[in-house]
Amino acid sequence: MAALQRISQSYRVASTHSRLVSTEACGWMRQQLPEELGECYSERLTFDDDLLVVRSRYRPTRNLIEETISPHNRHMLVITFGMQGNSGYKGTDGSAVSFRAGFTTITSFQLSLGERCYEAGATVCQLRLLIGESLLNKYIGEQRARQLLGNGNVRQLAFQKTSAAGASHASALTHQLNQGVTGTLEMHIHTLSLLSEQLKLLSPDTRPENLQFSATDIEKLDRARDIMIEQMDQPLTVTYLCAAVGLNEFKLKEGLHYRFNSTPYRMLHEIRMRKAFTLLESGCQVAQAAYQVGYKFPNNFSVAFTRFFGKPPKSVFGKRR
Missing domain, CATH: 2.60.120.10 (Jelly Rolls)
Known part of the structure; x- marks a missing residue:
């Protein structure tokens, strides 16, 4: 009532x-x-x-x-x-x-x-x-x-x-x-990451016995790498890359291994670190370099850089080849 x-x-x-x-x-x-x-x-x-x-x-x-x-x-x-x-x-x-x-x-x-x-x-x-x-x-x-x-x-x-x-x-x-x-x-x-997660739940990937990569797939894999290079300062995720290039998560991961012998995380991390090295060499300050390659906190960047190159970013800052 x-x-x-x-x-x-x-x-x-x-x-x-x-x-x-x-x-x-x-x-x-x-x-x-x-x-x-x-x-x-x-x-x-x-x-x-x-x-x-x-x-x-x-x-x-x-x-x-x-x-x-x-x-x-x-x-x-x-x-x-x-x-x-x-x-x-x-x-x-x-x-x-x-x-x-x-x-x-x-x-x-x-x-x-x-x-x-x-x-x-x-x-x-x-x-x-x-x-x-x-x-x-x-x-x-x-x-x-x-x-x-x-x-x-x-x-x-x-x-x-x-x-x-x-x-x-x-x-x-x-x-x-x-x-x-x-x-x-x-x-x-963020939007495509949300979308990709939900579509994956609605349409789960099935693992094929013999995975083949067409010329179109190769172009999409190359585009995924290009997005990492162009947008390395952004909070990139695997789900976003999948949605952006039109590949499911399994095929993206297997494709990056097939074409570049790498994983999405390892490839993005390497792209960021090598770009940071170039920025530091050119005289860019550590905090500025960190921000330009997608790190909000310079301390986290310094730890990652040191692990990758075996030396801290301050040792590269301002050097010339």
């Missing part, structure tokens, strides 16, 4: 209800409900037509039911990371999806009509990745993409506790937004 009373007292927001729309300097597009309803907004960043990040924060002053209509009208996979609080979605087709803090929910749909429910005074923060069909085809193949996307109705594909790595990437994306970060490269890395 109490639950029915709360629903009857809820304030309903139609999809046509006026929302304040603005574009932030860092490229995020913000939609906000009127202030009298509380702090209720969502922000969207578009990397391309098939990859979007949406961050939402709702703290309504009253029980709130918000009507939602998908603006995409195409097959989408949605990965939702619950950052704080709980909320629910009810579809007109009878579907129901729950979102909880500390859990990752994966759904798929083509056209979703329904409503989201929020409790008065409770804060709900969520981070969503929206992935289109063509990007899924690229990463997991057309057959598996069709299986996940289904017939277009809202489907819940997974609901599991967010991993430590996933929580770290999601928190980093949220932190960058709070800091008003203008560059999107690091955001893209």
